[in-house]
Amino acid sequence: MSEPILCERRDGVAVVTLNRPQAKNALDVASTDALSALLRGLRDDESVQAVVLTGAGGDFCSGGDVKGMGQGGPRSPEQRRAGMARYRDLATAMAGLDKPVVAAVDGVAFGAGMSLALWADMVLVSDRVRMAMVFHRVGLVPDIGAWYTLPRIVGLQRAKELVYSAREFGAQEALQMNLAMEMHTPDRLLERALEIAHSFVGASALAMSLSKQALQASLQSDLSTMLDMEATGQAMAGASDYARESVRRFASREPAQFRWPALPSSASLKS
Known part of the structure; x- marks a missing residue:
């Protein structure tokens, strides 16, 4: 089976x-x-x-x-x-x-x-x-x-x-x-x-997790709560090895770690 x-x-x-x-x-x-x-x-x-x-x-x-x-x-x-x-x-x-x-x-x-x-x-x-x-x-x-x-x-x-x-x-x-x-x-x-x-897979797992949690909470939260989450999340993400490497790559004009895949021409998008 x-x-x-x-x-x-x-x-x-x-x-x-x-x-x-x-x-x-x-x-x-x-x-x-x-x-x-x-x-x-x-x-x-x-x-x-x-x-x-x-x-x-x-x-x-x-x-x-x-x-x-x-x-x-x-x-x-x-x-x-x-x-x-x-x-x-x-x-x-x-x-x-x-x-x-x-x-x-x-x-x-x-x-x-x-x-x-x-x-x-x-x-x-x-x-x-x-x-x-x-x-x-x-x-x-x-x-x-x-x-x-x-x-x-x-x-x-x-x-x-x-x-x-x-x-x-x-x-x-x-x-x-x-x-x-x-x-x-x-x-x-x-x-x-x-x-x-x-x-x-090329993105920051920490940043993705923080953003997903915050976006899911946003419709039940007020502005003050979301700004507090934003400050805490940015402090955590900014201290990560991923963020430091991304800044180094940007300054050195190297390819970014995360890149969104281009949409194929045959696809339809929501308008």
């Missing part, structure tokens, strides 16, 4: 693949728990500086394992709430991963699959992607923290529309709503995600 979650390390980048293609990578108990554990491990792995999250078989994730939900007989609200603890763990693991996460989203990203993608720092989609907050179609509500992440990305009114309607949308609309950063053909999608992730 194949592993439900795969992880391949490629020169500082961890490629995490949802690996249940026969179920369009739906999240069952085993895959959810395995993904949470893996993400917590990657946070503490100093050899990994960026993560690419993708799905096997041409799909990202079709959501929760609906077939599995119907097994085992009826459950009380208390039992169902207890069962949601693993989705809470997954959301917490994604939020706590203080390294850049690039999601390469192909095929379907429905329900919990879309909720998972919302935690990525950058979402790249294929031109055939299909996304939806499908929960209301089956009388459920969004999970894996989507009530938290979605309004922060698309705004409150649009989040309400996507949740209430449970409608499907494609790549162009994902770009327009800022749910996606770039669109690529399916054969180019993972390659581009790896280009971006590998560029972070």
Whole structure:
């Protein structure tokens, strides 16, 4: 039996693949728990500086394992709430991963699959992607923290529309709503995600961690708090060996350690 979650390390980048293609990578108990554990491990792995999250078989994730939900007989609200603890763990693991996460989203990203993608720092989609907050179609509500992440990305009114309607949308609309950063053909999608992730290997891991933590806190903080975080973060980053080397390279007109990969001409960007 194949592993439900795969992880391949490629020169500082961890490629995490949802690996249940026969179920369009739906999240069952085993895959959810395995993904949470893996993400917590990657946070503490100093050899990994960026993560690419993708799905096997041409799909990202079709959501929760609906077939599995119907097994085992009826459950009380208390039992169902207890069962949601693993989705809470997954959301917490994604939020706590203080390294850049690039999601390469192909095929379907429905329900919990879309909720998972919302935690990525950058979402790249294929031109055939299909996304939806499908929960209301089956009388459920969004999970894996989507009530938290979605309004922060698309705004409150649009989040309400996507949740209430449970409608499907494609790549162009994902770009327009800022749910996606770039669109690529399916054969180019993972390659581009790896280009971006590998560029972070040349960046300061400390600066990236500090910026990610601060940006995630910014919408719940006031100006004074953010300025305090800024002062503390800059003091820490400025004292690092990375910063000293970067200043030396700049003064010597040597190539920078970190360089963002150029966008291919065939790609579409959010406007």
